Amino acid sequence: MHMPDGYINLATSAGAAVVAAGGVATSLRNSGKELAERQVPLAGLTAAYVFAVQMLNFPVAAGTSGHLLGGALAAILLGPTLGALVVTVVVVMQALLFADGGVSALGLNVLNMALVTAVVGWLVFRWLMKVLPARTSSAVVSSMVAAAVSVVASATAFVIEYSLGGQGGVAVGTVLQAMVGVHALIGLGEGLITALTVGTVLAVRPDLVKGAADLPLVTDRTAPSRATTVTFVVGGLVAALVLVFVLAPIASSAPDGLEKVALDTGFSEAATDLPVGGPLADYGVSGVDSERAGTVLAGTIGVAATFAIGLAIATLLRRRRAT
Numbered sequence: 249m250h251m252p253d254g255y256i257n258l259a260t261s262a263g264a265a266v267v268a269a270g271g272v273a274t275s276l277r278n279s280g281k282e283l284a285e286r287q288v289p290l291a292g293l294t295a296a297y298v299f300a301v302q303m304l305n306f307p308v309a310a311g312t313s314g315h316l317l318g319g320a321l322a323a324i325l326l327g328p329t330l331g332a333l334v335v336t337v338v339v340v341m342q343a344l345l346f347a348d349g350g351v352s353a354l355g356l357n358v359l360n361m362a363l364v365t366a367v368v369g370w371l372v373f374r375w376l377m378k379v380l381p382a383r384t385s386s387a388v389v390s391s392m393v394a395a396a397v398s399v400v401a402s403a404t405a406f407v408i409e410y411s412l413g414g415q416g417g418v419a420v421g422t423v424l425q426a427m428v429g430v431h432a433l434i435g436l437g438e439g440l441i442t443a444l445t446v447g448t449v450l451a452v453r454p455d456l457v458k459g460a461a462d463l464p465l466v467t468d469r470t471a472p473s474r475a476t477t478v479t480f481v482v483g484g485l486v487a488a489l490v491l492v493f494v495l496a497p498i499a500s501s502a503p504d505g506l507e508k509v510a511l512d513t514g515f516s517e518a519a520t521d522l523p524v525g526g527p528l529a530d531y532g533v534s535g536v537d538s539e540r541a542g543t544v545l546a547g548t549i550g551v552a553a554t555f556a557i558g559l560a561i562a563t564l565l566r567r568r569r570a571t
Contacts, residue, residue, distance in 0.1 A: 249317060249402060249431075249506050250342065251357050253350030254520035260413025265355025271363040272336055275329040280565035286472075287326060288566050289481040290456050292559030293488075294322050295334045297445075299554040300488040302338065303531065303547055305500040306437050312508040313500035314434030317402060319365025320373065320395040321442045324459040325449065328370035330562065335362035337557050341550065347529035350520075360405045369398035373459050387460045388447040395442035396435035403431035406506065416515025426513055430505040453480050485555065492547035496531075497540040 256264075298318035305313040318338065322331030339357050342348035349357045376390035407427050411420045449457055455472065503511060510516035527534035528549065532542035 249315075249357075249361055249406075249504060250339075250349035251353040251360070251406070251506065252519040253352045254415060254518045255510065255515060256353065256356060256409050257413035257415060258352060260409055261352050261356055263412075264359050264409060268355040268358040268363060271332065272358065275332045275336075275363075276565070279327070279330040279333060279562075280569040282327070283330065283562065283566050283569060285566065286456065286474075286477050287330070287458070288562040289477060289559060291326060291330060291334055291562035292555040292557075293481045293484045294325055294331070295337050295558030296485060296551045296555035297488045298322060298335060299338045299341070299550050300491045300496070300547065301441060302342075303496040303499060303543075303550075304491060305502070305504060307500045307502060308433040308437060308505070309430065311502050312430060312433075313502040313504050314431075314437050315499075315504060316438055316441050317361050317365050317399055319362055319402075320369025320391070320398040320438070321445055323366040323370040324373050324391050324394065324442070324446055325457055327458040328366050330565075331370070332362050332366035333561060334558050335366060337561065338362075338554055341554055341557070345528050345553070346531055346546065346550065348531070356406075356409060360402045360409075364402050364405045365398040368401040369394045370459065372397050377459070377462075382463055384447075384450050384454070384460075384463065387450060387457070387463065388443050391446040391459075392439035392443035396432075396439035399431050399435035399438045400428060403427040403505070414515065415518035416510075416513075418513045418515045422513055423509065423515075426509040427505070430509060434505050453477075456480070485551070488551050489548060492551060493544050496547050497543045 298316065298321065301316040302318065305315045308314045319331065319335050322334045325331065326334060336358050339349065339361050340354065343351060343354050343357065373390045373394035376393060377386060380386035380390060407420065407424045410423050446457060450460065453472065454460065454463065528546050531546045532539065533545045536542040536545060
């Protein structure tokens, strides 16, 4: 779903960048208002986890793959504003260090992958939690549906942007049909990953799931110690690194949903990626001949960097709230 330069003209890309900047600024302003201390390390962990899982492209149809977007998951765990910030960190890091997504398209990618998915995922999740029985299974089901819907919403946002400034001359109706169709399938994978993750966190540390804070399981629970939170975060980082070491090297190499639609409909030739990413471009490492070793090393660097940045942002927001 990472958009390269060229799919959308510069005027529309600039407009999306302004909207994305406004959304990020609003998130920065509002995230610290209800940021609990225990959520600070979870913000770093969520960023690292989303980065790691986004490396795991899974097949969804013949010649097409998908990967987690993570906005709904981050919003359910952290709330919509902090969740959007965490995924923004991931998207920016991917563009600037790993050449995953274009520079002029960065605002578009932040808007579609971080802001739209977090807001839509949160709204769907909270609505479902109001109409379903107040129990853990409802939160798991709600997270699955919310994540799936958020992927389709992100694909729809791209179609709107394409209708405003798309390059390549393909009819908007054709792009809409293709994008929604393939991303509905990808949404199933996103929903399963999100539900598995939310269910696991609810089983171990239900107090860390912001979206389920009003469940009896959470409200009746004694607040765990700081040491317990540190242990949970360390375990989560180990899990993210295991994904990088074991699954990232064997992830599907098929084009993702957006790439496949662009190839099939004909606007892929409009891509004009700028040469960014340096020694970590394409999730490899310059000078490392082994593709597997390069992928693992690049992924490890990405997990560490996104964790550190996510943790730093949450720490600053928490301190600002305290002053």
